[in-house]
Amino acid sequence: xxxxxxxxxxxxxxxxxxxxxxxxxxxxELAGAIERREIMVExxxxxxxxxxxxxxGEALVRWEHxxxxxxxxxxxxxxxxxxxxxxxxxxxxxxxxxxxxRLWEAAAPDDPPLRLHVNLSAAELxxxxxxxxxxxxxxxxxxxxxxxxxxxxxxxxxxxxxxSAARFGELRALGIRIALDDFGTGYSSLxxxxxxxxxxxxxxxxxxxxxxxEGRDASFIGVIVELARKLGLDVIAEGIETPAQLDAxxxxxxxxxxxxxxxxxxxxxxxxxxxxxxxEF
Ligand code: C2E
Ligand code: CA
Ligand code: CA
Numbered sequence: 001x002x003x004x005x006x007x008x009x010x011x012x013x014x015x016x017x018x019x020x021x022x023x024x025x026x027x028x029e030l031a032g033a034i035e036r037r038e039i040m041v042e043x044x045x046x047x048x049x050x051x052x053x054x055x056x057g058e059a060l061v062r063w064e065h066x067x068x069x070x071x072x073x074x075x076x077x078x079x080x081x082x083x084x085x086x087x088x089x090x091x092x093x094x095x096x097x098x099x100x101x102r103l104w105e106a107a108a109p110d111d112p113p114l115r116l117h118v119n120l121s122a123a124e125l126x127x128x129x130x131x132x133x134x135x136x137x138x139x140x141x142x143x144x145x146x147x148x149x150x151x152x153x154x155x156x157x158x159x160x161x162x163x164s165a166a167r168f169g170e171l172r173a174l175g176i177r178i179a180l181d182d183f184g185t186g187y188s189s190l191x192x193x194x195x196x197x198x199x200x201x202x203x204x205x206x207x208x209x210x211x212x213x214e215g216r217d218a219s220f221i222g223v224i225v226e227l228a229r230k231l232g233l234d235v236i237a238e239g240i241e242t243p244a245q246l247d248a249x250x251x252x253x254x255x256x257x258x259x260x261x262x263x264x265x266x267x268x269x270x271x272x273x274x275x276x277x278x279x280e281f
Pocket of ligand 3: 181182202204238
């Protein structure tokens, strides 16, 4: 009898059912997570690859679930987008980050102030009140707009390039920087570069991974550096994990970088952020 066809019982797949249940529960639980103080921000240093000096930091959100443990943004940000909570969470991350910027400043008044990078999702970019909201937050904390950079991934832009360009224009008019995240992983990179007002390109980790050894990733990154220089954009390489990658990126003229080799994302502690430099520098 023909009873064992592939996918025959796909309507009941236990692992898939468990995943759906988890998504459902997380979505419900996320609604009160900010009030319960479970949504935290960690910061990862972005350094000048020549000198090793920390020039900026990237804010990365985490959910410390009291029962399930830590849940990463890759899992809960999409849920927040579906449930409409993303704006509240985004606002919370921005607020924490602005507050932290002032705390670091107060703790080390003689150090040059750090620029902080905050990630934005497409849903936030579509919000017509985004620019006014960000401006109000900066004013509340007395933070100059140059101290903030907003990152958006290339793939988040895809469906709405015109609105994206308009929004970037507003934000940049205030003095906020715009970084294109995961650069090279989308499909229309060149047309974005042509039409979007940008300050920074972040080279996606897969290209940094493929940098050492065979392959064409070195040429690829070389071209990005050249292009960025002509367009007056900064370049940040992401996901640097080995000294060999660090050397190769320096040789290619990439100015800034971040990655586990240099410093993992960490809670804002007492200066820990500033003392994570590896021996390579
Ligand atoms: P992303 O913006 O590309 O952030 C870089 C991710 O790579 C982070 O993962 C970071 O912890 C990780 N990473 C950094 N250096 C290394 C390395 O050397 N090796 C490896 N293997 N990984 C490295 P994370 O924190 O899990 O964040 C994942 C994504 O979630 C982020 O990717 C970003 O797109 C999104 N995200 C994070 N925070 C926020 C936020 O506040 N708002 C929004 N909308 N999205 C966020
Ligand atoms: Ca990012
Ligand atoms: Ca990235």
